[in-house]
């Protein structure tokens with residue numbers, strides 16, 4: 001049995017759940033990996049010069065054993081997330097440390113501790129097998145998977161699954177990720193595939209959409225409300241393209257920061273009106289590596305006031321980190337919120353704390369989304385309220401280039417990867433619903 005036979009079953013309209021259950025599984029499959037014996041390959045290079053095309057491999061790997069509460073999924077498409085860029089440049093840490101630590105927790109978890117790491121934290125595909133104790137999903141189900149892996153054996157995570165002490169991001173802190181022909185997930189990661197989307201469109205939102213939902217909309221994040229002025233860094237990027245949609249759909253006022261006229265145009269096409277091209281306006285928040293320039297924070301704040309009719313920011317959607325954080329804290333209004341989920345430009349932040357405490361501002365740390373938040377975010381995609389922001393799609397062989405594009409900020413929105421799917425555009429089940437939203441679905445394509 002080969003991956004080709006699985007693909008034939010997926011593409012046949014007559015395949016039943018029983019047919020999928022009866023399909024023998026292949027012994028091996030193709031997967032995107034990084035190698036443990038290469039973790040030092042970029043030693044001494046600047047972050048920017050570490051090239052994912054050199055560290056990312058396409059390997060034939062053995063099929064992992066299926067455990068209780070798990071599912072094996074035939075992956076039709078996946079997407080590139082920045083966490084795969086971090087893995088591929090071995091920053092801020094090698095992810096093999098995460099796999100070793102996970103491997104020490106149980107007999108079953110030992111499977112993850114391997115000399116190769118199969119990466120990727122998104123997928124759209126078809127369930128092949130489920131392990132003991134899985135009743136909600138069956139072979140043949142068309143699914144997407146969110147990337148929250150939790151054990152839930154501690155009460156710490158029973159209100160909010162992100163607070164589980166054994167919380168991991170699948171395909172980053174676990175093995176057997178989505179950039180592969182077959183992936184291993186916990187069945188609680190599975191959600192119905194939005195039926196009006198192709199495989200690659202359905203695979204694009206997962207991680208970033210769920211993260212933006214918790215960070216901006218959820219009560220665990222900034223709890224955005226109608227009329228809020230929301231400053232969105234990288235507003236046409238992975239996270240930002242969903243944050244912008246949430247702000248617009250929720251009656252807020254996004255102030256979108258981007259770095260080119262094309263990106264500004266995409267934000268305009270999404271419906272945003274207040275847009276700042278940080279490149280054209282030349283903000284330099286740092287005078288040198290160690291000194292910020294409060295005058296530049298003020299110039300930035302003045303520009304925001306021009307765009308809002310004199311108002312300041314209620315919520316900052318932060319992720320660039322060191323380069324922007326001082327400005328983000330400064331431009332937030334009295335009582336406002338800075339919500340952060342990342343530090344792309346550096347994790348040692350510096351800001352003037354007087355502007356935080358004297359003006360009663362809050363900084364909220366946010367990370368991915370709990371089970372429920374991921375489900376709610378996917379539901380909005382399925383209902384056509386929020387749309388994928390897929391720009392370009394690569395083959396599995398070209399994943400290194402796809403990750404390079406994201407590392408070098410050459411991309412727009414989300415970059416997709418075809419895994420088993422032989423071409424783009426397959427997997428749409430509800431053409432009528434798609435027709436209603438097709439312009440929004442294609443907004444980021446080929447710009």
Ligand SMILES: C/C=C/C(=O)SCCNC(=O)CCNC(=O)[C@H](O)C(C)(C)COP(=O)(O)OP(=O)(O)OC[C@H]1O[C@@H](n2cnc3c(N)ncnc32)[C@H](O)[C@@H]1OP(=O)(O)O
Nearest residue numbers: 082083086091092093121147169207211341342343367368
């Ligand atoms: C969904 C997508 C998301 C993204 O894209 S996010 C972006 C990508 N992700 C990242 O860049 C994050 C990568 N991860 C990391 O950099 C690291 O993962 C962390 C910095 C988050 C954590 O580092 P660590 O080494 O895992 O943990 P420690 O807490 O620094 O060290 C563990 C040791 O420190 C002890 N410790 C922890 N808290 C305390 C305390 N409060 N007082 C005293 N000791 C403490 C522990 O026990 C343990 O000790 P012992 O090493 O001996 O086992």
Ligand SMILES: NC(=O)C1=CN([C@@H]2O[C@H](COP(=O)(O)OP(=O)(O)OC[C@H]3O[C@@H](n4cnc5c(N)ncnc54)[C@H](OP(=O)(O)O)[C@@H]3O)[C@@H](O)[C@H]2O)C=CC1
Nearest residue numbers: 082211234237238239258259320323341342344345367368
């Ligand atoms: N904790 C979590 O759960 C998650 C964390 N992340 C992290 O968030 C970060 C962003 O992810 P994602 O949105 O997918 O990545 P993208 O690269 O797709 O988008 C980020 C955008 O941020 C802007 N940006 C980058 N660097 C700077 C800078 N120095 N100053 C200002 N703007 C900048 C760029 O937009 P422009 O050039 O147009 O301004 C870029 O397009 C990554 O570090 C990622 O690991 C992502 C998802 C979940």
